[in-house]
Every structure is written in C-alpha cells, then in structure tokens.
Amino acid sequence: MIRGMIAIFRRELAGYFATPVAFVFIVIFLLLTGIFTFYVGAFFEQGQADLKPFFMFHPWLYLLLMPAIAMRLWAEERKTGSIELLLTLPIRLSAVVLGKFLAAWTFTAIALALTFPVWITVSYLGRPDQGVIVAGYLGSLLMAGGYLAICACLSATTHNQVIAFVLGVIVCLLFTVSGTPIVLDIITPWAPQALVETIASFSFLARFGSIVDGVIDLRDIVYFASLIIFWLYANAVVVEWRKAG
C-alpha cells in the first residue's frame, strides 16, 4: 500500500515539474516574498535581526498560491477521465488522497526552502534567534499544509480548475481571517460567546502569529494537524461521493 502511495506521490510531484508552470510559480513565490519582506515589511528599516517581516505575509501569499498549487490535483483527473483509471488500480483511496496531498506539500516545501537567502541575509547582518526562525519555517509549512488540504478537497468537487481555484481562495480566506475584526465584528453582536470563541479559534493568522513570535504551543500544532486530517478525510468522501458525476 505504501508502494502505491509513493508511486502516486512521485507521479504528482513530477507532474508539477513537467511544465514550466512550476518554475514560474517558484519565481513568483520568491519575488513576492522578497517584495513583502523588504518593501512592505520594511525589513531593513526595522533594524531588527529577525524574520518577522518575512513570515508575517505568508498567510496572505498562501491564500492565493496554495489554491493554485492544489487546484489541479483532482479537477484535472475528472476533466480528462483519468480518475477512472486511477480509481480502478489496486490501491486504496486513502493512499491516493495522501499521495496527492504529500506531493503538493513537498512542492510547497521546495519553494519555501528556496527562500533561504533571506535567512542567510538576516544571519549575516545580525544575530537572530535561530530557534525562532526554525519555528517560523516549520509553522509556515504546517500552515501551508492546512491550506493545501482545504484546496485539495475542493478540487475534488469539480472538473474545472478555475472553479477549484476560486472555491479554494474563498474557503482559505474564511479560515485566514476568522479570528480578525473583519469577521468577529460581524458576529459578536448577535452570536453566543461560545460560537464567537470557536470561530475565532479557527484563525490561521492568530495561530501562525504566535508561532512566528517563537511561542510553540502544542495546541496550535494539533490544530493544524487535525485540520489537515479532517480535510483529507473530507477529500476522500467527496471523491467517493462524486464519482458518478
């Protein structure tokens, strides 16, 4: 079963690099992180040796980039009919779902790893807390996994990649901003306290923010991990349920 999952994983990962789109994507990702870090985030002007200006824009970048990575995972299989081939191979659906997700996640990890010059820059200029930076990278990757799991599931609902992308952005936006005044100001006046707190606790921004500050709370890690598991499970359910359509 593991062997089948690895085969799926390798095919999907190679699929990203089969066209120039992967390289274009990585270049865009690096350009945007650069622009946000050095211009919008005012990395130099802050005069502090840390990567906060770098990490704090990741949720907003991922909001657009993760749906772009995950949109093809299932929608393309539906469009070309290859889903029929894939799901009649002797492999469990859970292994297919996991293989596809891990390929998208690995691709993201490669893009993220290529931001290492920023890390080198800050280490050259000052004496940053390396532990906080490592936590930031791991937190960022974990959060990216959350976005990807959401978008992979939504990709399975349609055979149109554009629709998969748009749905992904919308749902990711909800999870990103759920703890901010944008959402809380709307629901606080009428919703019961417990509901407000529950919705606020879904916020990627708040949880990622504390990780970037160097506060590694087990609850945040459990949150992202269970979010990924939940959406991957939903992904399998959607594929099973939408096969005929």
Next chain:
Amino acid sequence: MAMIEIKQLIMRFGTFTAVDGISFAVERGTVLGFLGPNGAGKSTTMKIITGFLAPTMGQVSVCGFDTAMAPVEAKRRIGYLPEGAPAYAEMTPREFLNFVADVRGLRRDDRRRKLDLAIERAGLGPVLEQPIDTLSKGFKRRVGLAQAILHDPDVLILDEPTDGLDPNQKFAVRALIKEMAATKAIVISTHILEEVEAVCTRSLIIARGRVLAEGTPLPDAGGWRFGEHQAAPGRLDAIFRRITTGENQHQEIAA
C-alpha cells in the same frame, strides 16, 4: 468457477435507472461482447465490474473476490481500458506504464518482462518517449491497451477498444484480443456488429439497462444465433435492430 459473476445488478442515478437487473457469468477462454445502442448501460456495467462505481443493488465477483468486500484483491486481477482510453497527457508512454507498474507493485525481472511484453503487444515501440498528448488517437488507444494488459490479468474489461481506429489498427487490436482470449476472461463493449463476429465467442445485446438477448456463433462460421433469431454471417445488423427496437418482427420471421 466463473471468472466474472454478476447477479441482479441495478444502478440508479437519481431517478434514472442505467442498469436494470443484469446477471451473467464469464468463464476463462470467453470473449464476451456487450452489444447495444448508446446509453444502453454497457459502460456503466463495466464501471461497476472494475470497481469504479458501486452498484445500487446486486453483486459482482471477480475471480471469486466480491468487488464490494475485497475491492483491492478484485482490482489486482482486472485490466481495464476505460472509454476514451484516458491517460496522463504530460507523461510519455514509458513513464505512464512505469507508473502503472509501480502502483501494481510489479518488481525486478517480472516487471521488466511484463513491461516489454505489453509494449511489444501494443506496438508502442516507436512512440515510447513522446508525450502522450502528442500521439495520434490510435497510439493513445494502444497506450490504454498496454496499461490494461500490463500485469497479465485474468480478467480484461475493454470499453470500445477499437473505437476511432483505422481498419489496420482495428485488425491489430482484434488479433491481440484473440491471441489473449484462451487464458483470460475478456469483456468488450462495442456498437460495431462486425466486431462481435470478428472476436467474440458470446454476445449480450443490452438496451435500456437490460439484457435483451444472448447470442453464440453457429458452428463452421455459419453466422450467429440469438435465441429464436438466427443471422447469416455478416447479417447481424437486422437481428440487432429487431431485438433492440422490436420493429418488423413478424414480417422478418415470416420471410
């Protein structure tokens, strides 16, 4: 033991009944032809046998494995060419077949031998390193066929294997099916009547989700018999029309 055994299969999509109580069994050495108009339920039945769709009711077993209880075991023993021969367009046939071999868990010498044989049988040699989306329709179909026969399965399910091929390619695919027929149970679907005569040892006429007639060839290439109907060689079309539409029934029998 029958290689494929289907009991009282029913498939509903909402209020539409695509398959309405089909039962049959296929033995080793049989090439069973599904014959029927478009939308008759041929493809849906194949999707259920291969485990892609779960039936609303009924039972399917492949080599003794119930497709609902032991789906992976059943799928291991099936080679399937879906309608339109879908594949991953950006891969080359070699990459694609390697991927299928990986998922199917073929290894070492056995893997190399089976890959070579499937490539040779499907005649993919000249296009092995070209992306699949640049191939002609005939070669794409052969890639799908190579993928289906790769693991030398006991059961082959081929949905319109010669659709869109030129006469020479059709001949080659039919020859390949006949070559493999002795050791396997093969089901093909088609709406080309000559194909049934060319390769099948048995045939089911399916329309509106039901089996309307079962046919077998008469000895000494003497045509086909479908129940009370008998067709001279090359004259299956009249019987097909009569059975699927019910028209001209009395005149023809009288004549």
